Amino acid sequence: MKDSRRDFLKKGVLAGVGALMIPELAKAVVHEQQSVSASKITLKKDAVILMQGDSITDAGRTHGNNSCNTQEQLGFGYSLYIATQLLAKYANKQLKIYNRGISGNKVFELRDRWEMECLAFQPDVLSILIGVNDYWHTLGGGYKGTAEIYENDYRALLKYTKEKSPNTQFVICEPFALTGGSAIENERWFPMFDEYRTIAKKLASEFKAVFVPFQSGFDAAMKQAPARYWAYDGVHPGLPGRQLMANMWLEATGL
Amino acid sequence: MKDSRRDFLKKGVLAGVGALMIPELAKAVVHEQQSVSASKITLKKDAVILMQGDSITDAGRTHGNNSCNTQEQLGFGYSLYIATQLLAKYANKQLKIYNRGISGNKVFELRDRWEMECLAFQPDVLSILIGVNDYWHTLGGGYKGTAEIYENDYRALLKYTKEKSPNTQFVICEPFALTGGSAIENERWFPMFDEYRTIAKKLASEFKAVFVPFQSGFDAAMKQAPARYWAYDGVHPGLPGRQLMANMWLEATGL
Numbered sequence: 489m490k491d492s493r494r495d496f497l498k499k500g501v502l503a504g505v506g507a508l509m510i511p512e513l514a515k516a517v518v519h520e521q522q523s524v525s526a527s528k529i530t531l532k533k534d535a536v537i538l539m540q541g542d543s544i545t546d547a548g549r550t551h552g553n554n555s556c557n558t559q560e561q562l563g564f565g566y567s568l569y570i571a572t573q574l575l576a577k578y579a580n581k582q583l584k585i586y587n588r589g590i591s592g593n594k595v596f597e598l599r600d601r602w603e604m605e606c607l608a609f610q611p612d613v614l615s616i617l618i619g620v621n622d623y624w625h626t627l628g629g630g631y632k633g634t635a636e637i638y639e640n641d642y643r644a645l646l647k648y649t650k651e652k653s654p655n656t657q658f659v660i661c662e663p664f665a666l667t668g669g670s671a672i673e674n675e676r677w678f679p680m681f682d683e684y685r686t687i688a689k690k691l692a693s694e695f696k697a698v699f700v701p702f703q704s705g706f707d708a709a710m711k712q713a714p715a716r717y718w719a720y721d722g723v724h725p726g727l728p729g730r731q732l733m734a735n736m737w738l739e740a741t742g743l
Numbered sequence: 744m745k746d747s748r749r750d751f752l753k754k755g756v757l758a759g760v761g762a763l764m765i766p767e768l769a770k771a772v773v774h775e776q777q778s779v780s781a782s783k784i785t786l787k788k789d790a791v792i793l794m795q796g797d798s799i800t801d802a803g804r805t806h807g808n809n810s811c812n813t814q815e816q817l818g819f820g821y822s823l824y825i826a827t828q829l830l831a832k833y834a835n836k837q838l839k840i841y842n843r844g845i846s847g848n849k850v851f852e853l854r855d856r857w858e859m860e861c862l863a864f865q866p867d868v869l870s871i872l873i874g875v876n877d878y879w880h881t882l883g884g885g886y887k888g889t890a891e892i893y894e895n896d897y898r899a900l901l902k903y904t905k906e907k908s909p910n911t912q913f914v915i916c917e918p919f920a921l922t923g924g925s926a927i928e929n930e931r932w933f934p935m936f937d938e939y940r941t942i943a944k945k946l947a948s949e950f951k952a953v954f955v956p957f958q959s960g961f962d963a964a965m966k967q968a969p970a971r972y973w974a975y976d977g978v979h980p981g982l983p984g985r986q987l988m989a990n991m992w993l994e995a996t997g998l
Contacts, residue, residue: 510831559819559982568982569827576765576986579968713834727812727823731831 506711510728514735517708521701528742529613529657529698531578537585538609539567540598541617541661544724545589556584563587566725569734574743586611594622594633595641602645607652614649614656615737617702618642619663619684620723627676635683642687646695658697659741662688666706668715669722700740705732761966765983769990772963776956783997784868784912784953786833792840793864794822795853796872796916799979800844811839818842821980824989829998841866849877849888850896857900862907869904869911870992872957873897874918874939875978882931890938897942901950913952914996917943921961923970924977955995960987 505516531537539545547565555561557575562568562585571585588605590597595618598606606614622638625631649656662685665672685703692699706718709732715722718729725733760771786792794800802820810816812830817823817840826840843860845852850873853861861869877893880886904911917940920927940958947954961973964987970977973984980988 510834557982562982564814569824572824572982572986575983576990579765579964579972579983709834717834727814727817727827728830728834731827735831 505708510732511735513708514739517701517704518736518739521704527696527698531581533581535583535612536609537613538611539587539615541589542593542621543591545617546591549587556586561587566730566733569730570737595638599645611656615659617661619688623681623684638684639687642691658695660688660692660697661700662702664703664706666715666719666722669719672722698741700737705736760963765987766990768963769994772956772960773991773994776959782951782953786836788836790838790867791864792868793866794842794870796844797848797876798846800872801846804842811841816842821985821988824985825992847876850893854900866911870914872916874943878936878939893939894942897946913950915943915947915952916955917957919958919961921970921974921977924974927977953996955992960991
């Protein structure tokens with residue numbers, strides 16, 4: 489009952505959003521989903537920004553390339569579009585933007601490589617998008633994780649990061665799955681997958697992180713074009729989906 | 744005298760622009776350089792947009808790929824950032840965006856391949872960025888072209904296109920060269936290269952095309968970061984320069 493009331497309210501508030509064009513839609517969805525007191529990111533000169541996650545973040549980047557701010561190391565995904573906008577907008581800040589997403593990663597696999605591929609960067613801003621594989625891989629391939637394991641591992645990772653790097657500002661991105669994408673069989677995904685989204689949002693609130701409501705953004709965008717326009721398989725965004733994600737990320741962080 | 748007065752006025756008007764961040768800077772420069780009555784682009788459903796030019800447009804695209812709207816065929820340059828924003832913003836229009844820039848091209852080389860690589864597309868919007876090689880290649884390699892040849896060839900190309908495809912809307916982009924870039928020796932480039940920019944602007948006016956003042960945009964941006972930040976060699980933009988170009992193109996076209 490509580491859930492269906494939430495769905496009703498959500499549909500009510502977002503009902504008109506589908507008629508907006510993407511830049512305004514991104515703005516409207518972020519404002520609807522964020523609390524008034526949501527943190528925004530501040531960027532000092534020479535700030536290090538680290539993008540972390542799975543294949544959606546990895547997005548074809550060249551592994552083993554240690555430079556920052558290059559096409560090769562940023563890959564082809566939403567991180568590229570965020571980076572390019574930040575590098576242009578804050579040209580005088582000499583930002584250093586890194587991508588260390590790895591395809592297939594679940595939250596415990598981030599932990600396995602966290603010393604070298606997060607803490608060593610001493611990031612001023614750490615953006616994480618993780619969770620779709622934590623559910624997806626339970627559907628085949630024998631992964632036995634649960635939403636509870638995802639929550640506990642994710643919380644421990646954030647807690648550890650905060651201890652080791654107390655000035656790092658967190659951006660927690662909502663994992664998403666698009667109904668109608670070729671890899672998304674609705675009855676196998678929903679409502680089970682929604683738990684992972686709820687957990688990411690809860691952790692954002694616990695850690696006073698910026699929360700980027702990607703699922704809500706895609707849900708609204710799907711009123712304009714079908715799931716496969718935004719992300720053919722429902723998981724990995726194509727060009728329009730990458731731009732939508734960048735718009736939402738920039739809006740949510742206030743950058 | 745008239746020129747130095749114009750320079751003075753221009754410096755006056757653009758003096759504060761360097762203090763703006765890139766999205767607002769792009770807006771300010773475009774509005775300063777465009778006449779009030781400048782055309783804007785209208786996009787119908789299923790519109791075909793064709794990006795034409797030299798290496799700045801080519802930008803590593805996969806040649807022989809005939810699809811539209813893909814990373815591979817759009818390459819890594821400003822066309823990608825324009826396309827991605829248009830595909831997201833006008834999701835319900837089913838746009839078809841093509842890139843047919845070829846590295847090294849001068850305006851007469853566009854003409855050589857115009858039937859198959861422009862007219863055959865029946866573009867609703869045709870964006871052309873050409874001219875840097877028309878000057879650059881006279882500095883070595885034995886090309887004997889002049890500004891007059893560039894002007895005559897370019898005018899003939901536009902006239903021919905208008906005859907064959909009267910409903911095509913033109914976007915004429917200003918060629919540019921960044922003082923301080925590794926390939927730009929000032930005394931060999933200026934003021935001779937400025938003629939090519941003036942010609943592109945004059946032709947935009949003659950053909951009632953949208954004019955995108957890239958040189959002015961880069962000149963203003965160089966108050967925030969040096970030439971090599973925007974385009975290392977002064978000719979081929981890096982990520983921040985590509986984003987600046989996309990911002991200016993979208994602002995100038997009103998898209």
